[in-house]
Amino acid sequence: MGASCTGEVVLSEMISKGILLLRIKLLEPQSVAFKAGQYIALSVPNTKKQSYYSIASSPNRDGEIELLIKEDVTGAGSSYLFSLQVGDSLHFNMPLGTAFLQEDNEHNIIFVAGASGASYIRSMIHYLDETKQLTKRDIYYFLGAREADELLEPEFMHQLAEKHSRFHFIPALSEQEDWDGHTGLVTDVIQKIMPENMVQWDVYCAGSFPMVKAVAETLIEHKNIQPSRFFSDLYTPETKEA
Ligand SMILES: Cc1cc2nc3c(=O)[nH]c(=O)nc-3n(C[C@H](O)[C@H](O)[C@H](O)COP(=O)(O)OP(=O)(O)OC[C@H]3O[C@@H](n4cnc5c(N)ncnc54)[C@H](O)[C@@H]3O)c2cc1C
The missing domain is CATH 2.40.30.10 (Translation factors)
Known part of the structure; x- marks a missing residue:
């Protein structure tokens, strides 16, 4: 409350x-x-x-x-x-909300946002930067939008990625052809870039409900992410442990 x-x-x-x-x-x-x-x-x-x-x-x-x-x-x-x-x-x-940044471990992190979901991720990235945690683990930030001018603070994120070799910013556009970055669905881009076994990673995801669910299913099914390490206020994957 x-x-x-x-x-x-x-x-x-x-x-x-x-x-x-x-x-x-x-x-x-x-x-x-x-x-x-x-x-x-x-x-x-x-x-x-x-x-x-x-x-x-x-x-x-x-x-x-x-x-x-x-x-x-x-x-x-x-x-x-x-x-x-x-x-x-x-x-x-x-x-x-309960899908906040977990500070009890130094797992690698994958952030995934669509459209205004970037707001949720922004708070965590600024905090990790201020507390000098961006150098301690691998962090991948996938940001999906339709067109480049909808991307939230891409210059700031690119600058962080230049400064910290373990921080990676990967914008992906679904409706713009004249763009030399990634195109298509963010789930396809994740599939292509991320390693097969991500059992030691934490995921934070925000966007539309269908996008968040698709990201959870992709990561759990194809990348070995543990359902209990998927954090989102919109969707909680089923855990098999019960
Ligand atoms: C945990 C969480 C975090 C969020 N964070 C953000 C954030 O950081 N930034 C952000 O922008 N959003 C965020 N959202 C989404 C946000 O809460 C709202 O859903 C969004 O702003 C729309 O709400 P609203 O009150 O403006 O629209 P609403 O009044 O709820 O209407 C939603 C849509 O339905 C349509 N609609 C309303 N009534 C009718 C009707 N009778 N018939 C037909 N259509 C109708 C409206 O035109 C509108 O397009 C978040 C949501 C959640 C759950």
Whole structure:
């Protein structure tokens, strides 16, 4: 359920096609601890509805959070957040979710995101960078989008990959021909690039439900990922251990 919070918008900026970045200063309470990979439940005014948004910023940034919101002009939560101006306040509960970064091991990691699912992964990558963990293990980040201008912060991710030889950023586009990176479904790109036996790896995945399920099935069936090491708030693979 999390803590009931009030925050104030301190930055509202479009950062890629159809994606808004909101920076929110916590007013009441002024600080809430959370783990990289958790999310908030936004109360949409004048409705009984709640919409969920991953916290896109690192937990090290005390007293503020960032959200990345995909534009949906007919969606209640999305259009409300797009309408907010700097200085406006909003209400939400945080932190929520169990698919956060596991810090009890140094397993290799595969991150997979589609569209606004990149928000969930962003928090974990910023945190791993800040805590100097990107050098300690192999990390592959697969980001699927339709076109290049929908990719979230590709320059930042490419720079990290240049700086850290064990961090790999692999964007894949499904609907753009004039592009010299990977094309097609992210599951096919994963199949091609990743090793056969990934039994010692952890997976974090966000995007549409069908995409997350397809990624889980591909990795468990073809790459030997343990179902209990697949983390997503949208889909939990069945474990055979019960
Ligand atoms: C754990 C989690 C984390 C998430 N993180 C993010 C994130 O970081 N960023 C992000 O952008 N999204 C995220 N989402 C998705 C987000 O919660 C919302 O689903 C999304 O913003 C749409 O919600 P909404 O309130 O804007 O739209 P809703 O009002 O719920 O509507 C959803 C869609 O249905 C349509 N619709 C509504 N009512 C009707 C009707 N009567 N008839 C026909 N169509 C209708 C709307 O037009 C809209 O396209 C996350 C979801 C989960 C579960």
